[in-house]
Each structure stands twice: as C-alpha cells, then as structure tokens.
Amino acid sequence: MPSVMIVDDAAFMRMKAAKMLSEVGYSVSEASTGAEAVDNYKAQAPDCVLLDITMPDMDGLTALKQIREHDPNARIAMVTAMGQQSIVMEALKAGAMDFVVKPFTAERVIGAVKKMIG
Amino acid sequence: MGETVMGVVDQSTATSSISVGLGEMKVLKNTDTTLACLGLGSCVGVAAWDPVARVAGMAHVVLPSSQGRRPDSGAKYADRAIPKLIQEVGAQGALKSRLVIKIAGGAQMALSSANDPIFKIGEQNVTAVLEAIDRESLRVEVKETGGNRGRTLRLNAASGETQVSVAGEPPRKL
C-alpha cells in the first residue's frame, strides 16, 4: 500500500486529507510541524508527502528544502492557502512536484498523489 | 445608583461611567462617576485612589517601555504612565503616601498556541507596571493579572470602590 505523509499544523486539514486518501486505499501518516515532517521523513521514508507552508516550528518551504537535501528524489507536493505566484515559483524551484491551493477537493488531493507516485 | 450584585455595588450600571481608552489617563475628584478600562487583554489598567482627598485616577497602559519611542501625551507606556498618574492625582490634591493602587489585566489571550510575539506583551506590561510603581516607592494593594481571560476594571470616584469583571460573570470587588 503506497504511503503518504500529510503535514499540516491544523488537525482539521490533516483529518480531511487523511479521510480522502485512506478511502481510496493509501496508507496515511501525519506530522504537524515542519521539523516533525523532516524527522518523520528520515525515519519512515514515505512514498510521498503533502506539505503545508504556514506552520509553527519550521515552515513548509524550509522543510521542503531539508527533506530534498536528505533525499534528492523525495516526492513532495505543497498543499497551502498561500497561492502567491512568487511562493509557487519558489516551491517548484526547490523541487516540489505539485502545488495544491487550499481549500482542496478530494479529486485535487488524490490527483496530486497520483501525479507523484502513480 | 447601581444594582447590588453579591453584596457589591455593580458600578457597570451606575448612572455615570467614563471609559478610559487605550493609552489614556483620567482623573476625577469626589464625583459619583465610575472610571473604567473596558476589555483589558494584554493591556494593564491602573487604579489610584486617595481616600482622604477623594481623588481617583485611572491609566490604560498598552506597552511596557517608552525607550526609543516617540513621546506620548497619555498613559501608553508603563514607565511614563505611573509617574504621570501620580502627578495628575497629586494636582487634584491626592497625597502620594495615601494612594491605594490596584491593577488588573496583562493576560495572554490565546486559546490555541500563541504564534506571534504580541502574545508576550501582557506579561511584559505587568512586569513594567510593577517596576514603575516600585520606583515610586509605592506598593500595589491588590492585583489581578496574567492568565488567559480579558478583564474590565472599574473605580468609583466617590466611594473608591474597585471592581473587576470577566466575560460571562458578575463583577467582583477588587
């Protein structure tokens, strides 16, 4: 079962995304800060990551760079309400494979995961 | 006059009340009027009363220190507000040695994690107000500070009675 790590400081958003993905058969783990995401990635090596940007204790852009430094092949999609173009560009340049603007639909979240790990 | 709630005159329904806004200071002499700092969060309300001269003063302190800031006219900064409050009640005949000082406020209002430095202002305000009062060789009679609830502080300028209230509860004597 392919594994997805959902990183968001809002329990509400983790719950929504986890429900959408587990219903279609993905194995889901969760982290609530950027720092936790980096640690969990190193320990668990999930197949892909959905990563929020605005979080306490390390933001998502920093976490993206640190995870990609640890694993240059890490498959990461940003999932954030911050849809500003300069932020989208920065994330894509740093190796994000997709950029989902919140609030999201199930189709969009599942689509992002499929794009990363098929 | 106000209604009696739990043996305390409820000054919130007194005939006349003057709101002391953010960074303001007001002084009254022997008047049946209530001075009030409404909805104090991180701000600190300072009430000063001379029971002999019957002079009441109240300051609504917003920030701890005026260092590096533009001079202000009122009570915005703790370090300026305390000396100024003593001076202004003094101008109405209050004696420093007779002043009864009570303070309320300085809360940290977050229910979830406090994610901005502004949530430290309350604690800093309380410390700065206490230090400024100490520098005047005065002491605080009663204080209700800190915690995570907003407060209203009232001081009646005829009786000197002070009250504090929090959301959803009747006022209490301070």
Next chain:
Amino acid sequence: MTNATSAASAATSSEIWTGLIAGGITHAISGLGDLVGEEVRTTFISPRTLPASQVNELIGGPETDVVAIHLGVKGEATGHILVMFKPATAFELVNMLLDREPGSAYELDELALSTMGEMGNVMGAYFLSALGDATGVRLMPSPPTVMMDMAGAVIDAAVADIMGDGDDILVVETRFGTANQQIHGIFLVLPNPQLKEVLLDRWAKQ
C-alpha cells in the same frame, strides 16, 4: 498650485490603496466561500484611520463577546489580521466545516480550535496572496491563534504592537456574510504604517 498637486496625488495613492485592499478582501472572502461551500458576500468595507484610544470600540464595543482568529503578517512588512465572529456563529461554522448537525458544537475543543484556525488561515493567506500578486511584495501569515473573550481583550495586543509607531491606527474593517446571514463576521486588518508604504511603493514600480 502646490497644494492642489499634492492633494491630487494623495487622492490617487488613497485610491490605489483602497483598490489593493479591496482586491485582497474579495480574494479572502472567496476563500471562505470555497471552504464552507456557499457564496459569501462582502457587505461593508471601510479602510480608515482611527485614534488608537478608540480602536477597541470596534466590533460593537470592548465588552462584546467574540471568537477571534489572529494572524500576524510577516515578510517584507508587518501587521495583524483578525477574523471575528459572535460565539454562536463560530460554533455554527465549526459544525458546517466538520459536517456535524447544526447546534452540536457549543465549545471550542481542540478540533474546533483547529477548524477555526484553518478558516482564519485560508482567509488571511488569500488576502496576503492577492496583495503579493498585485505588488510583488512577499507577505505571509503566521500560524493562526484562536481566542474567545471580550472584543477589546482579543484585539489590544495587536493594537499595542502598532501603537509603538504612533497614536493613529490604520484599520480596514470588512463585514461579510452568507446570503441568508447564517454565517457572518468581521475581517479586520491592522497594517503597520510601513506596510501601506511598501505596497504603494512597489505597486508604483511594477
């Protein structure tokens, strides 16, 4: 002559500011609409300058009970955003977003706090993204902090931060609601003075 010229350019920068703000707010309100799955409309926008001593008189007076979500504005300039609701409205919003029966939430437990926080995050991020796209200025919200208390008490720390720079406070007050007004609230922006300057400056250079 000089007076007339400066008055004309002042009017222009005020119009640009109002336009930028209105664009940001429209985007923020649409974000809330997407989240609740209903059309949300802006019913009132007022950018104005108030004496700081009066700011806590907003939202129906300093002792009015509210639920508020605070977001700090970070990046090239700073400020504060507060999204405020009557407590009963906030509980209904939580019920809607968690697909619960109306009337079932009556307190802000951990999941409800997170739901309110995320709602504020979406509105604040949409607002700042629109300002950023229009001007090129990078602005980000801090993670949200939820409060429930008297309006004066939930707003005064943000006002205090801005009062360090002066006694007048720039306030952008927006009221919004669903068509049936089941959900309605206030979106309050308190920019530090340099936030307005940076946005206008960069807008002119674009």
